[in-house]
Amino acid sequence: MPELPEVESVLRTLRDCPPVLPGRMINRVIVLSDTVISDEHVDKFPVELEGMVFSSIVRHGKYLIFRMIRSGVGCSESFVIIHLRMTGRLFLVPHEHSVERHTRLVLMLDNDLALRFDDPRKFGRVWLVANPADVVSGLGPDALTVSPEIFRTRISSYQRQIKPLLLDQSFLAGIGNIYADEILFQAGIHPLKSSCDLTPSDIDRLCNATREILTEAVESNGANIEGVFSKGRFVVSVYGREGLCCSKCGSMIIKIRVGQRGTHVCPVCQPFL
DNA sequence: CACTCTACCTGTGCGC
């Protein structure tokens, strides 16, 4: 399940690992599933993209934002934005490997490679917009780079259960179900606790845990969870470990539901009080 | 505003 660290890993691969995406022109666009294009005018999508060149890539939360330019007169720019949601994958392949069972979109490039978007569940979305704000303006600050001051200010403006708040992309962008559980475990905070009941010390630990967990996961190239997401090296402490022993205190990790989401807790390290 | 539920979608893994 791609969350912020996994999306960052995709970004770094496309941007830094040869053959890289920036500088490549799109020769042809193949839409295999209309529903992944977040625009009622799916027909326009290929027409507008063909001939455009990948310029740069940035990430905000779980969204990848590709700046595209059309060389020549006017030098117009636009933005391709991709959200992988649950099961989306994005990678460069040779032309001849450009379509498989769950391939939804293929961007044929000018160097015999293709940028391929696969997504078994068709949850992922692709936008083509003139202004990235059209898609990402509702997001809060990026969870990896938010400053402690902003973190403290924002958290005190809500009165909500802390886990659903961490998952709310308008509060902080990038945290999903796996890292929310990991962050709350590291901070020693119960997921059902209300944000307004957190002490200044709780908030400091939460802020630090958010930065530390996400930074470590990014450096590890994402999570490594049996059968779920196995490319990275980040090892989870509580997610999916119900019935196993807590690595800090040895108690049994339990699974509860918080805001309809499976939630993993060490009842000793994360007291509800 | 806080929260809950549903829809979207399909592969997996369980119980019968």
Next chain:
DNA sequence: TGCGCACAGGTAGAGT
């Protein structure tokens, strides 16, 4: 073996 079903998860939108 095979069937049916609950479940997983991110987000939007509707409802309480």
